[in-house]
Amino acid sequence: MRLKSLQIESLGDGGWESPLLEFGYRTTMLFARNGSGKTPVVRALASALGFPNSFRTDILEKCKAVVLRAESEGKPLTICRTIEATNEGFYATIDFDGEQTEHHSQGTFSLALFQLLGLKPPRLVSTRGEEAQPYISTLLPVFYLIQGYGYSAAYRAPNSFIADQFAEMVRFAFGLNPKHSYEVKKTLIEERSALEAQTRKIVAAQRVLEYQSRGVDDSDANQAVLQRTAENLTQQIDGLRESVDARGTASSTLTELLRQKDLQIRARQLELFELQNRVAGIETIRAEIDGEVKTLGLNEEARRVFTSFQEICRVPNCGLFLGSTESYGKNLLYLKDQIKDLERNSQRAEIRVEQLEERLEELGAERQTLVDNLESPNTSGVDQLVTAVQALTKQLVGVQGELGRISGLKEERSKLFKLERERDRIQDRIDGLSNTGRADHEFNKLRLTLRELTVKWMQTLETQNVSTNVDIDLNLRFTFGGETLDVIGSGGSSSTTIRLVLAIHAALLEAYLSDKSRPFRFLILDTPKQEELHTADLARYLTELEKMCEANDAQLLFSSTEYDHPTGSKDKRWLPSYRGPDKPMYLGKRSDLLAHDEPT
Structure with a gap:
């Protein structure tokens, strides 16, 4: 945008005006004594550009408008800003390349001027x-x-x-x-809400995963063992169904099942024994910690008694036992945290103990069924065959159930991984939007x-x-x-x-x-x-x-x-052009316009 000319129009016949003030190609110089009205002219230029009016009462009462002519990309631009009765008013027109718009606020005027300037x-x-x-x-x-x-x-x-x-x-x-982009701020709010929601999903998925993973070995090695076991059990069931010597095959199968059942019972009994010892150990440790908590409480009570003696602490909060008080608080907090951890571990162990006891009862009943079928003289070959097939089928169902739990566990772990990856992406977007300029x-x-x-x-x-x-x-x-x-x-x-x-x-x-x-x-x-x-x-x-x-x-x-300041041929000097009471002025009545040969 190149400035071309500025002119202030008078309000009525007795109002004040300025001549057409042309801008220099390079420099425009206002040179005059104090009180000649230089600043109102400069403020008139700013006013035409959309600046808030800041004129004294005499300007408001005697001037009508400011007209600024300029060029933008070679196209003519004319701005006319009305000088209202008060500085708070705003009315301006913009005529750009033959198209005129009216504006009653700084906001619409500024937007229009910005747009035409690209x-x-x-x-x-x-x-x-x-x-x-x-x-x-x-x-x-x-x-x-x-x-x-x-x-x-x-x-x-x-x-x-x-x-x-x-x-x-x-x-x-x-x-x-x-x-500080408002769009970015709005997007940040949305992304942070999404992050909170995603975090809640992850917490829920972690709880599901923790619940499903209890007592489940989902390692690839264990999964391979279970798959081989399932295949072996399927082959045994098919062999029993196709066997010619039903009694002999069923008897040997029941004997092998009884051996495996005994191994399972011993393994569960060993695990139960270890868990019961752990629970007992936890209770012992908790009793010791409770004793330490009581000791700390007695020490703190003793401290309070000592601080109540004026011979020891002559003023309130003397600070003599400050270290003891801080130590008491830290130690008590530490011990309470330990108790909470022990309670959580004890609860998990007790739940597992109940599960093992129930499982041992089931295994005992299954073992007794096998023994009864092997030792009963009244059991026929068909009965033994049915019992063997039922036992193998139940074992197969258990193995397949374990494989299903492993598959479900891996699926939940995959879901959790995807949720965490999406959370990381949301966090990366937040980090990018939160960048305040360092990058x-x-x-x-x-x-x-x-x-x-x-x-x-x-x-x-x-x-x-x-x-x-x-x-x-x-x-x-x-x-x-x-x-x-x-x-x-x-x-x-x-x-x-x-x-x-x-x-x-x-x-x-x-x-x-x-x-x-x-x-x-x-x-x-x-x-x-x-x-x-x-x-x-x-x-x-x-x-x-x-x-x-x-x-x-x-x-x-x-x-x-x-x-x-010296000016050149392409520059313009704006001098006061109106007769004033004691010196020439930049604004005045048309009748007071000085002739070109009069001194200024």
Whole structure:
């Protein structure tokens, strides 16, 4: 966007106006004495760009509107901003390439201007955590230093309602991703909810897996043994059914089954004995821990008695037994945790004992059935065959059930693995969305560039009494040898602070102008405190700015009271053109317009 002209229209015949003020191709200079009305003209320019009005009562009562003419990508742009009866009102029209739109708020105006300049404003997060959008009034302070307070900090906006507003506006201006995106925040909430739900699923799956894995050996080796056993049992059953010598085959099968049953009973009895010993041991250990807890309680009671004696502790909380109190608390907590662990282990062991006792009863009954069939003289060969087949079938069903439990267990473990993998993916997405800029290579590159350029412009202004060790953090806070601008300026504006602010904004503009497609190609400096700056330093600074603007198709607007900066053929000097009570003024009645040959 290239600025072409500015004009303030009068309110009625007795109102105040300005002539058509044309911008210089490179530099536009306002030079006049204090009180001539330079700042209202500069504020009128900002107002036309969408800045909140900040005019005194006489301007509000005597001026009607501000008309700014510009160009964007070679197309004509005209903005007319009405000056309302109060500064709170807002009405503006935008005429771009023959199409006009009306706007009654900063929000719609800013959105329209951003869009025609090819900018897509991001959805940001406000200081209250709500959705917020950038306005011209939040972005323009990057390119506009307001008279007075604008020179006391690197960034001063009329309102600060966006989280990390300066950093977000620089990111927006330079086309970088926002630090706090509202879409990202919304997605983060959804992803964190998904993570909580996924965690609940995992906890439930872990409980199912823990329950199903009790007493189950799901190792590949055990599964192979069970599969061979099932095959062997199937072969034995088929052999019995096809056997010619039914009695002899059944008798030998029952004898083998009886032998296996005895082995199973002995194995279960051994496991039961070990578990009963473990339960007894747990009870012994728990009794010992209970004794330690009682001892600790007695020691603590004794401590309280001692502290009640004034001869020992003359003041409350004397601290004499502080170490003892802390030790008591830690030891008691440790012992209670041990008791909880023992109770859990004891409960698991007791459940297993009950299961083993029930299983031993079943095995005993099965063994007795086998013995009765082998020893009874009244048992026929067919009866023995039936009993043998039933016993083998029951054993086969048990083995197949064990294989089914192993298969189910592996399936549950696979489900748990998938759930955990999905949880990891959700966590990775959250980690990526939670990135606050440390992995933002483009922004880090910009910070490095700004650091180098700030040092360069500090040297141009011959900034002294401050370190050139410039650091810029992720929030775009500038520090100089560890000192912030607030510390350097003691909360206000000093000569050093003004130089640093000018250096920072020159650095921002130089970095910004490196991309020819970026639209805001101007810098507005509204009357820096020239009494705080040496004329030679300010002249050198403005000269270097002009060189940079000329090389990058940019414009510089500068107002001055004392320093009369030389201008070239492509530059424009805006001088007061209306007769005033004691000096020429920038705004006035049409009848008070000075002739071109009258002194200003």
